[in-house]
Amino acid sequence: MPEVTSYYEDSLDQKKAYPPMLGDQRADICIVGAGYTGLSSALHLAERGYSVIVVEAESVGFGASGRNGGHVGIGQRKDQYYLEKQFGKQIARGLWDMGLEAVDTVKQLIDKHQIHCDLKQGILHLAHRSKYCGELEEEVEYLRDNYQFDQMEYVAPGALPNFLDSQAYYGAQWDQASLHLHPLKYAQGLAEAATKAGVTIFEQSPVLSYSQGRSVVVRTAEGSVTANEMILACNGYIEKLEPRINGYIMPINNFVIATEPLSEELARAVSAKDTAMQDTRFVINYWKLSADNRLIFGGGENYRRGFPRDIKGFVRKYMLQIYPQLENSKIDYGWGGTLAITLNRMPHFGRIGDNIWHLQGYSGHGVPTATLAGKLIAEAISGKLERFDLISNLPTRKFPGGTLLRWPGMVAGMLYFALRDRI
Ligand SMILES: Cc1cc2nc3c(=O)[nH]c(=O)nc-3n(C[C@H](O)[C@H](O)[C@H](O)COP(=O)(O)OP(=O)(O)OC[C@H]3O[C@@H](n4cnc5c(N)ncnc54)[C@H](O)[C@@H]3O)c2cc1C
Numbered sequence: 001m002p003e004v005t006s007y008y009e010d011s012l013d014q015k016k017a018y019p020p021m022l023g024d025q026r027a028d029i030c031i032v033g034a035g036y037t038g039l040s041s042a043l044h045l046a047e048r049g050y051s052v053i054v055v056e057a058e059s060v061g062f063g064a065s066g067r068n069g070g071h072v073g074i075g076q077r078k079d080q081y082y083l084e085k086q087f088g089k090q091i092a093r094g095l096w097d098m099g100l101e102a103v104d105t106v107k108q109l110i111d112k113h114q115i116h117c118d119l120k121q122g123i124l125h126l127a128h129r130s131k132y133c134g135e136l137e138e139e140v141e142y143l144r145d146n147y148q149f150d151q152m153e154y155v156a157p158g159a160l161p162n163f164l165d166s167q168a169y170y171g172a173q174w175d176q177a178s179l180h181l182h183p184l185k186y187a188q189g190l191a192e193a194a195t196k197a198g199v200t201i202f203e204q205s206p207v208l209s210y211s212q213g214r215s216v217v218v219r220t221a222e223g224s225v226t227a228n229e230m231i232l233a234c235n236g237y238i239e240k241l242e243p244r245i246n247g248y249i250m251p252i253n254n255f256v257i258a259t260e261p262l263s264e265e266l267a268r269a270v271s272a273k274d275t276a277m278q279d280t281r282f283v284i285n286y287w288k289l290s291a292d293n294r295l296i297f298g299g300g301e302n303y304r305r306g307f308p309r310d311i312k313g314f315v316r317k318y319m320l321q322i323y324p325q326l327e328n329s330k331i332d333y334g335w336g337g338t339l340a341i342t343l344n345r346m347p348h349f350g351r352i353g354d355n356i357w358h359l360q361g362y363s364g365h366g367v368p369t370a371t372l373a374g375k376l377i378a379e380a381i382s383g384k385l386e387r388f389d390l391i392s393n394l395p396t397r398k399f400p401g402g403t404l405l406r407w408p409g410m411v412a413g414m415l416y417f418a419l420r421d422r423i
Pocket of ligand 1: 206
């Protein structure tokens, strides 16, 4: 996979490095992976008094957590209609409350630990076909009537110019409870907060294997951790480390570009109120302005191992369909990342035996949900399983065909929906 520097890496004030793991270590909990899942779990567990070691193959935020769109959306990846139908009203209500708590948890962590990550308010959900306007408007009313949620309003076509200068959309939902941020600064901030709470982080230390008995022994090339419990927080990067959970997720690659800093006039045309935006496509287009007025635009994905050779060109065409006025704006950065989706698009949490836990499969909604996952696993390991189990008990299935054969059928399906989007 070609390594590309993202705008996020280049715009860090400073990048703190952690040493590789050497020799034999001991901890109450060993966490594999230093994205939001691993870091939030480490922080919440350390605050409860556990000794925690995080082992990361590359560097903090190397995975999706340092590469994503930075949208911190309320709710779950699936809407409340789907959740009510699939799981019943009571569970749907619990999941809705957790969605709000997840966004709130991100905000509280940022406030408490003084994480400077360009946090801003608001996401606009845009209808790319007129037939979706009715659905967006109905949903606003449904959430108000059934979930007492009054921080979302419908934006009629005539009012869209208050938000953006584009002919590509027909209406929108203006969600003022959601947030957006600089994802890598947020990951780095979580890592710093965790280390201040006593967590040890090792970078450049791929976990090669582990054995499970009364303790778990986690091995890298040059060291090991013996721990009472282990948390797998590898998400789309897990590869073959744990075949027992592999079949429940499908890794997909998604791509992002950053323009050069835009003039004030162009920046206001892109997002007049400096909100984040995303649309109703199956392969979602999503964007926001950076602190220095670049357009950070995500669009397009693939379902194979490699990234496209020309990520900038691959994503730019989607950007220009929305903002042709950016024809002459230079694209300074293009990068990709891997996320994990599940069949029902709900997170996949669980336990293997007594002392290995896994948290994965946020299906593109991981900035808030992976953060909350850390809080839920800390509760679970401390003996309060109810909230963790609300998610771990959701009925879920492996991708058809298991680990080896899940690709051809799934990929064909994803490509079909992606193509339908673009026609
Ligand atoms: C391009 C893109 C855009 C996205 N946009 C959004 C968005 O706007 N909003 C949103 O909510 N979600 C978004 N997502 C999804 C979100 O980023 C993820 O759900 C979330 O970051 C997952 O966090 P994580 O900690 O579980 O996984 P990751 O951040 O992927 O972390 C996993 C870590 O595990 C490490 N690892 C793997 N195997 C090993 C091993 N054997 N040994 C040691 N370490 C290992 C990896 O190196 C990696 O650092 C996006 C994802 C991508 C890729």
